[in-house]
Amino acid sequence: MTRLCVNGETHDLACEDRDSLAGVLRDRLGLTATRIGCQHGSCGACNLLLDGVPVRGCLVPVALAEGQAVTTLEGLRDDPVMIRLREAFTAHHALQCGYCTAGMLVAARDLILRGRATSAAEVRAGLAGQLCRCTGYDGIVAAVLQAAQ
Amino acid sequence: MIPAPFTLRRTADWDALPALLEDALPLGGGQSLMPLLALRLAEPAALVPLRDLPGLSEIAERDGALWIGAGVTHARIEDGIGPVPLREWLSLVASGIAYRPVRNLGTLGGSLALHDPASDWPVALLALGASAVLRQGDMRRVLLVEKFCTGAFATALQPGEVIEAVTIPIPATGTRFGWCKLAPAPGAFAEALAGVLHAPGAAPRIAVASPAGARLMPEAPPPDDPHLARLRDVAIRRAGA
Amino acid sequence: MVAMEAKGWIGASVPRREDARHLLGQGVFAGDVTAPGMLELAFWRSPVAHGRIGAVTRPAGVFGAGEIGPVTLLPAGPDMPGFRQAPYPPLADGVVRFVGQPVLAALAATRGAAEDLCARCEVEIAPLPAFADVPAALAPGAAVLHPGWADNRYGSGHVKAGDVAGLDAPIRIRRKLGLGRQSAAPMEPRALIAVPDRRTGELVLHISSQGPHVLRHALAAMLGLPESRLRVVAPDVGGGFGAKNRLMPEEVVACALALKLDRPIRWVEDRREHLMAGAQAREHLYDLTLHATRDGIALGIEGELWVDAGAYALWPTGAFAEAGMAARNLGGPYGIAHLDVRHHTVATTKPPMGPYRGVGRTGACFAIERLMDALADEVGVSRYEIRRRNLIAKLPHVTAAGMTLDTGDYPAALEACVGMLDLPALEARRAAGERVGVGFAIYTEQSGHGTAEWAGRKARVVPGHETATLRMHPDGSLTLLTAIHNHGQGLETTLAQIVAEELGLHPEAIAVRHGDTGLSPFGFGTFASRSLVFAGGAAKAAAEMLGAKLRRIAAHFLQADLALVELRGGRAWAGAASLPLVDLAHAATMRQERLPPGEPPGLEATADYCPPEDAGVFSYGVHAAVVRVDAETGAVALEDYCVAEDCGTMINPMIVDGQVKGGVVQGIGTALTEELRFDAEAQPLSTTFADYRLPDAPSLPEIRVLHLVTPARCTVHGAKGVGEGGAIAPPAAIASAVEQALGLGMVVTATPVTPRRVLSVLP
């Protein structure tokens, strides 16, 4: 049994040790906001928080997350930074298909909380490795800057 | 892209570690190992996470050197550890590795242990004259990075032995450090890497990425590919050699 | 909620209704769908590019060709006699023809376990020769990839107009050019789950697809199912760009096994599979000669082009449109009257080619724009000036290849784009020794083309119409059902805007449903920049029909002259008197005794739309790229990127900007970083995102977009398609800018313009 604490709830799950945290959240807990785009750390679609810090959910063996607080986008509904980000993402057309969005939001929130969203150049640098195939990033950069105000 | 089955064996006991590692691989941050396993390029029966081992994330100044536990993450180094100017140099190197969510888990020890010839830490640590503290049970040995890195993806680690920490000599006043990473995009693995340490009164110490892994100039073998060889010359120059 | 009066929805940047669910992580993609008792599918894929399959050893739970149930292969490629057939078997049958081709299908409770089964399979494959590129496939004496073929060409064509040979032009510029091979690489790889529904007897397939109806048609035919027993649902789709608009073997295998075993089967493509075995795109080769006058007027183009279409033709039309479209678009926006171009679609031992945003035209634009740059160099004028001299000045214009460029002002777009730049400042930097440069490229993008155009291309499926159903429910709320698919284009929002405009409602009053063969009328899906024109036309027509009926009922209730009744703000008005639409809806559905005599009950309208002009409408634009080149490393940094474009009336300008910018960045990927590379044995070398590099935020400047608006004559509201244009011009613009930065003539002949390529052209 693997004991996971996700978005404040505890779950005991029979998983295989090789399962990734992102996979278990999606397939076993129905928390599908965490998306999978590459399974090798390059795209950022699977970003989630482990003890409050963003990590690639596809690269964490699930058992390693035992004893740590897992937070997915679903658990950030009422987060004040996330609320601002959601408004700004809509206002700046920062998403099209929406597949990269959850990972992008998790990364953007972290940039804002670390004070690394003070200029467009800084936001762009901070979003390295967050792939979006649809938007060309301009809307995302503008939205993060606005939400950081 | 799912790894072959493995079990995860957790331990917080240095003495138990060598036996657990007999048919297993140590797991640092998993940021290199998990992709390798997902591609089934390696199929270990078990993984042993190192992060619960006491002291693995310790940072301390002792005996004129900065001691950085092998489990210290790139992100923590990026945010600043140790005394200035080393602090800034290390932060510069760390911030160029991968992306923040990867840096939040990837460790200094894991990078050095893997010794991917395109990875940043082995070259940077070599330039800085660092040593690896290797530990097996309660036995320790300390190797200079140039002795530790034996070839691409090859190190002096013995079975059952892991990196416990890295120590970096605190640079003498007036020492300068130059770093150049040429990569296809920010955070990507390098095509050329060079780190140069100028200690006052000493010849510059130039470390580069080479087909044989991190090596000091001039003995580092040149890349076979003329394009990469050219980039390496540029990197060495830009690092301030 | 946008505060806006009714009758103002066309041209309003209404925020997208799609956003809310995605921002909360509540979008539902095919890979999110599960079913009790489902099995996960994994494929054992060929490790060699070409070989004959021998003995196979495999554990239970693994199926080979012929064991997944009856499957009928469909002819694919253009529907013409000369085109050679190479149908793609769902599982390799006897021979494998590219690395990654599915050979065996493994089923297990988890994907990991299914991959474990694959790891235990042993397949003997006797190697056959690999052809890693067009020259290898067409080399004299090369073995043929498919039985009965005379050589490794699917087919060839000839686009001829005027008389190039008779021109006797003083300037002839011959160049060999090429575009790298690419993956559309949507962030969501393909995914599907096939679930037998015991109640209805249907097989329900949730799949990441751009066109569920057309896919259903093919799948049903292959599986021998009546279409009435196959329901295809494309839920949220995480980007398509063409890669999800062809029939692929994995869905055939999954459906066949679901039927055979009567169990839900799920397959979720991983990134390596997508890059290794998904539809691939773009790889073109050109050998062209431009004929021109001494003052730089281009007169004609002759030569050949080849498209590396890979090992099989994907249903329906394979990659054939690629070569033909490239050839027909070679004249670009220039008044080139003579064309003599042969095009060849070539089979190699690489994954099959599919469509990708910009189809054919990204290559054609690269070719003609590079030739224009060479011409400028040759006659000694600037690359801007050569374009000014050659642009078609007056529209409409029928091109040499017979396409009617309809409305707009190409020279004005060029001036507008130049106006976005500070060229003197750039010149001053160059004079000071900085390696900066600007490059221009101009494209046209056909959209909304109808029956005759597609039939002329010998398409097996002729997407010349689109149907919409608009239903008003008894409470007055509305649902629009459409068969296009929305996967980022914002069509749920824009189609609601179009209906809202027609009925005097707020867009939020209109639910838009799509992507489900069980819901909507038949239609073709989203591709070829067609959806707004076609589905918008159908939605408007349905809204007109419904509106007419509402007005008739209202006239009866208000005892007013029908001509005086108008719909506004959710009410029907006749002078100062008004009625809420809900009263009309209630009467039409629940209380039909109140209807005017002879008025049939119900409030539902289904309208079919085909654009009045089959030739389609042409968006166009001018791109300018400003780059800085590091001459030591060959690295190209994009400093600025400007677009002056005209896509007719913009229904929602914010969404148009998004489409343009997204397209441009994909084109920048084509230009600079993205390439599926293969070794001489056709082994893929780019199977992860570490090797196949998509553009990311730090590598890009803001994309600046300026709109010229010339409404189309024949489409609804004068709109033109805008989905693909952005992706067409960047390789040409960037290649040109790199040369100017380095002070070189036309030397960049291939994409992507990697540091390696840059250094190789330096003297």
Ligand SMILES: Cc1cc2nc3c(=O)[nH]c(=O)nc-3n(C[C@H](O)[C@H](O)[C@H](O)COP(=O)(O)OP(=O)(O)OC[C@H]3O[C@@H](n4cnc5c(N)ncnc54)[C@H](O)[C@@H]3O)c2cc1C
């Ligand atoms: C998308 C992406 C981009 C990246 N880009 C870069 C880059 O630009 N530059 C760069 O340098 N790296 C890059 N990396 C790799 C990253 O830095 C990894 O964190 C690092 O290489 C390995 O550290 P880890 O702690 O994750 O080790 P793991 O992945 O856990 O382990 C790596 C290897 O070392 C062994 N090991 C781990 N810790 C120890 C120890 N203490 N003692 C002995 N053996 C040990 C493991 O058994 C394994 O064989 C990238 C990774 C990703 C996913």
Ligand code: FES
């Ligand atoms: S899925 Fe984890 S980084 Fe791409």
Ligand code: FES
């Ligand atoms: S919105 Fe589609 S990938 Fe970013």
